[in-house]
Amino acid sequence: MIALDQVCKSYGSTPVLRGCTTAIGRGEVVVICGPSGSGKSTLIKCINGLEPYQSGSIRVDGVEVGARTTDLPKMRTRVGMVFQHFELYPHMSALDNIVLAQVHALKRKRSEAEARAQALLARVDLAEKADAYPIDLSGGQQQRVAIARALALDPEAMLFDEPTSALDPEMISEVLDVMIDLAGDGMTMAVVTHEMGFARRVADRVIFMDRGEIVEDAPKEQFFSAPKSQRAREFLSKILAH
Amino acid sequence: MSTFKLDWAPIWDNRDLLVEGFITTIVLSALGLLLALIIGVIVGTAGTSKARLLRSGAAAYVELMRNIPLLVHMYFWYMGLAFLQLPPFACAVAALALYSGAYVAEIVRSGIGAVPQGQRLAALATGLTPLQAFLLVIYPQALRIITPSLASIFSQLIKDSSLASVITVAELTYQASSIEGQTFRTFEVYITISLLYLLLVSVVTYGLLLVPGARDDVAQRVSDA
Amino acid sequence: MPEVILKNLPFLLSGLRLTAEIALWSILGGTALGLVIGVVRHLRVPVLAQLFALYIGFVRGTPLLVMLFICYFGLPALLAYKTSAYGAAVVGFTLFIAAYLAEDIRTGLRSVRPGLAQAALATGLTRAQALRLVVVPIALRNVIPTLFNQYVRLFKFTSVASVIGVNEFTGSAMLVNGREFAPITIIGFVALTYLVLCFAISSVGRLLYARLAVRT
Numbered sequence: 001m002i003a004l005d006q007v008c009k010s011y012g013s014t015p016v017l018r019g020c021t022t023a024i025g026r027g028e029v030v031v032i033c034g035p036s037g038s039g040k041s042t043l044i045k046c047i048n049g050l051e052p053y054q055s056g057s058i059r060v061d062g063v064e065v066g067a068r069t070t071d072l073p074k075m076r077t078r079v080g081m082v083f084q085h086f087e088l089y090p091h092m093s094a095l096d097n098i099v100l101a102q103v104h105a106l107k108r109k110r111s112e113a114e115a116r117a118q119a120l121l122a123r124v125d126l127a128e129k130a131d132a133y134p135i136d137l138s139g140g141q142q143q144r145v146a147i148a149r150a151l152a153l154d155p156e157a158m159l160f161d162e163p164t165s166a167l168d169p170e171m172i173s174e175v176l177d178v179m180i181d182l183a184g185d186g187m188t189m190a191v192v193t194h195e196m197g198f199a200r201r202v203a204d205r206v207i208f209m210d211r212g213e214i215v216e217d218a219p220k221e222q223f224f225s226a227p228k229s230q231r232a233r234e235f236l237s238k239i240l241a242h
Numbered sequence: 243m244s245t246f247k248l249d250w251a252p253i254w255d256n257r258d259l260l261v262e263g264f265i266t267t268i269v270l271s272a273l274g275l276l277l278a279l280i281i282g283v284i285v286g287t288a289g290t291s292k293a294r295l296l297r298s299g300a301a302a303y304v305e306l307m308r309n310i311p312l313l314v315h316m317y318f319w320y321m322g323l324a325f326l327q328l329p330p331f332a333c334a335v336a337a338l339a340l341y342s343g344a345y346v347a348e349i350v351r352s353g354i355g356a357v358p359q360g361q362r363l364a365a366l367a368t369g370l371t372p373l374q375a376f377l378l379v380i381y382p383q384a385l386r387i388i389t390p391s392l393a394s395i396f397s398q399l400i401k402d403s404s405l406a407s408v409i410t411v412a413e414l415t416y417q418a419s420s421i422e423g424q425t426f427r428t429f430e431v432y433i434t435i436s437l438l439y440l441l442l443v444s445v446v447t448y449g450l451l452l453v454p455g456a457r458d459d460v461a462q463r464v465s466d467a
Numbered sequence: 468m469p470e471v472i473l474k475n476l477p478f479l480l481s482g483l484r485l486t487a488e489i490a491l492w493s494i495l496g497g498t499a500l501g502l503v504i505g506v507v508r509h510l511r512v513p514v515l516a517q518l519f520a521l522y523i524g525f526v527r528g529t530p531l532l533v534m535l536f537i538c539y540f541g542l543p544a545l546l547a548y549k550t551s552a553y554g555a556a557v558v559g560f561t562l563f564i565a566a567y568l569a570e571d572i573r574t575g576l577r578s579v580r581p582g583l584a585q586a587a588l589a590t591g592l593t594r595a596q597a598l599r600l601v602v603v604p605i606a607l608r609n610v611i612p613t614l615f616n617q618y619v620r621l622f623k624f625t626s627v628a629s630v631i632g633v634n635e636f637t638g639s640a641m642l643v644n645g646r647e648f649a650p651i652t653i654i655g656f657v658a659l660t661y662l663v664l665c666f667a668i669s670s671v672g673r674l675l676y677a678r679l680a681v682r683t
Binding site: 305306308309310311312313314317318321322323324397401402403404405407408415418419422428429432433435436439440443444 | 524525528529530531532533536537540541542619623624625626627629630637641644650651654655657658661662665666
Binding site for chain 3: 090
């Protein structure tokens with residue numbers, strides 16, 4: 001349902017994405033990994049139009065993301081995103097964070113939005129924190145609220161940009177658990193992460209990027225047991241060393 | 243009903259009055275600045291002292307001087323202390339010095355506070371006396387930190403000097419009013435002196451960029467206090 | 468309280484009321500205008516942003532007294548529209564303070580983490596909604612101390628309106644002094660009043676900031 005075709009992007013004269021081509025089917029869970037600077041975060045931000053791209057095509061459910069006529073806000077309600085630094089609105093409670101887009105982007109009634117928000121908070125195990133402000137929540141709790149905020153729009157796919165990289169180790173699993181649940185419910189997911197344990201458990205496919213290119217794109221068993229490229233092998237050995 | 247036509251000729255005709263006023267403004271501002279700096283450094287340093295009395299005294303000075311409008315300061319020296327028979331120019335310098343001095347004091351105080359504690363300890367550890375440590379190590383660093391804020395206080399002072407016209411000091415604004423009274427070219431004369439003030443302020447602001455060690459973001463960070 | 472003050476208290480108080488009125492209108496108008504200008508400059512709206520930059524540059528380099536003269540004497544001559552000194556003062560102060568507030572607000576907008584705006588967009592909000600619901604509220608709360616600094620400054624500046632004939636507090640006091648000739652007492656009273664009121668305004672700002680500041 002998400003199709004990328006020869007996507008190229010540069011910041012000025014520096015190329016960041018070089019001819020990336022791949023596809024993510026409905027219900028698939030794809031993990032994107034690679035060394036820093038490989039362009040993985042940029043790629044994911046291109047999918048929902050937060051970053052523009054110079055050439056190539058990205059289609060979400062048939063809609064071309066880069067087209068001038070595309071209604072980006074509307075498209076973004078169908079593809080949710082979770083950020084590395086949570087990005088919860090600090091001036092609003094957890095509940096209001098989840099309600100905001102429902103009311104203003106989906107035009108839901110406030111009472112309905114609040115009910116949905118409560119339900120989602122319960123789903124990520126934070127029902128009692130509805131009135132808490134982000135400053136009062138731990139990193140893991142904030143990220144879970146962020147996931148609920150994205151889910152509140154009933155998206156068809158979810159994009160995760162290094163969701164656990166900014167978390168203290170003891171909080172990583174609470175967030176991964178939520179993501180594993182989501183995958184189990186059949187959500188289409190693209191996850192940029194270093195958490196190979198998560199990949200091994202839940203991913204269908206693994207994409208390895210290096211210096212702006214998709215170097216490897218294989219089903220997970222194949223990726224972990226017999227990666228085709230030298231760079232992927234080096235990366236795996238470094239990551240899995242500890 | 244005045245005309246829509248702008249006529250700059252009368253302004254040009256009176257340019258010597260404007261030049262006189264401009265020079266008076268410069269001298270007034272320069273003197274006010276100098277005194278404000280001296281007062282500000284003294285009071286600001288007192289504000290960092292360990293003695294509670296000095297600290298409270300400095301804080302009281304700052305609050306008192308800052309929260310009283312400059313115009314009231316000017317009236318105080320010109321009318322309140324009329325028995326001293328100070329010339330208006332001196333009154334204006336005194337008012338500007340005490341008022342702006344309070345702002346400088348605040349900046350100096352926080353600038354000194356911004357120099358890392360370790361610097362003072364290191365200086366003392368190498369055998370410098372406390373006074374030497376202050377003068378040779380702390381002050382220079384504090385100066386570098388506060389230069390952008392000082393620039394904004396200076397430019398504010400130049401503009402504030404226009405209030406001296408109210409107590410009959412023949413600076414730029416005063417001359418402009420007198421030219422306006424003669425030629426009725428209100429819009430033109432006031433726009434002209436606006437541009438002159440703008441010029442003066444810009445020269446001072448960018449001049450401070452030349453101070454060795456001043457931070458590169460002076461121009462961006464100069465915003466009036 | 469000294470006799471000369473007591474005797475003229477009603478007159479002085481009416482002057483003070485005028486000061487408060489001028490300050491209030493200028494603060495409200497200036498903040499609204501400053502917000503519009505700040506947002507336009509932040510978004511770099513073509514043409515408008517540059518025009519506003521010129522306006523800000525001009526006002527910030529001009530003494531307040533000269534601004535008032537322009538508004539009271541100059542503009543009516545140019546626009547063939549006579550206005551009262553009070554009206555000219557409010558317009559002048561509003562235009563004056565808006566130029567400063569606009570820059571402070573723009574700095575505040577810039578200081579909001581770009582990730583927050585991105586997150587808002589990612590949930591399907593339009594740029595306008597993201598600005599209105601997320602970026603501007605956070606920016607405004609963060610710059611409350613700076614804004615109130617400007618408000619106190621404006622309050623002091625209202626004294627300059629006396630030069631164009633508005634009988635606000637300072638002007639009224641000077642008139643009383645002309646009659647009674649007790650300059651030290653009267654000016655002392657004026658100074659003390661400004662001191663107390665400026666302190667009050669600062670305190671309101673501090674309270675507001677304590678309650679509304681965005682804690683991160």
